[in-house]
Amino acid sequence: MTDLPDLTTETLWAILNGDLADDTVNQLVWQTLGYDYSLDTQTWQTQNVDDAWAQKYPEPPNFIESRPATVQLTRAIPKENKQLLKTVLGFKGYSVDQLVPRLTRRATMANWLLSIMRDRGLI
Numbered sequence: 001m002t003d004l005p006d007l008t009t010e011t012l013w014a015i016l017n018g019d020l021a022d023d024t025v026n027q028l029v030w031q032t033l034g035y036d037y038s039l040d041t042q043t044w045q046t047q048n049v050d051d052a053w054a055q056k057y058p059e060p061p062n063f064i065e066s067r068p069a070t071v072q073l074t075r076a077i078p079k080e081n082k083q084l085l086k087t088v089l090g091f092k093g094y095s096v097d098q099l100v101p102r103l104t105r106r107a108t109m110a111n112w113l114l115s116i117m118r119d120r121g122l123i
Contacts, residue, residue, distance in 0.1 A: 004028055007117060009089060015110040016091060018103070022064045029073070029109050030060040032116055063109055070105045073112050081115035088114060088123060 004027055005011045005020070011028070014020045020028075034048030046054040053072075061069035085091040085107065094103055117123045 004031060007032070007113060007122065009114075009123070012085075012089060012110045012114055015106050015113075016085075016089075018106070022102070022106075025106060025109055026060070026063055028113060029063055032113060033060065035060040064102055064105055067101070067105075070108050074108050077112050077115045078119075081118055082111070084114045084118060085111045088118075 004024065005014070007028065011020070015025050015028075033053055034046070034050070036045040036048065037043075038045050044059045046058060056072070057069065063070050063073060086093075091107075094107070114123070
């Protein structure tokens with residue numbers, strides 16, 4: 001994986017605003033889930049990935065393209081963290097003409113990352 005930006009609120013805004021490439025956003029989520037790519041074996045390592053993810057996705061999914069993977073990510077956000085984009089970042093959502101799968105999935109990814117940040121005491 002390439003050098004990824006730090007997990008900060010600025011990074012989350014870059015995800016929401018479309019300033020980070022889809023590949024970078026996917027890689028941030030993959031890394032946070034525990035996926036690690038071994039250059040030696042040219043395979044994904046899942047020893048640090050929760051079993052529920054590793055069994056269903058032995059290779060990390062492309063969350064931008066995969067509705068089922070994004071749904072699983074949404075379900076992984078604790079109920080008390082579902083509104084963090086709104087309450088912590090003040091994100092007002094997208095306008096009706098922006099409600100396309102790519103943007104809504106990026107918002108889900110940003111909310112999941114923000115939930116992880118809260119759980120780790122980073123916000």
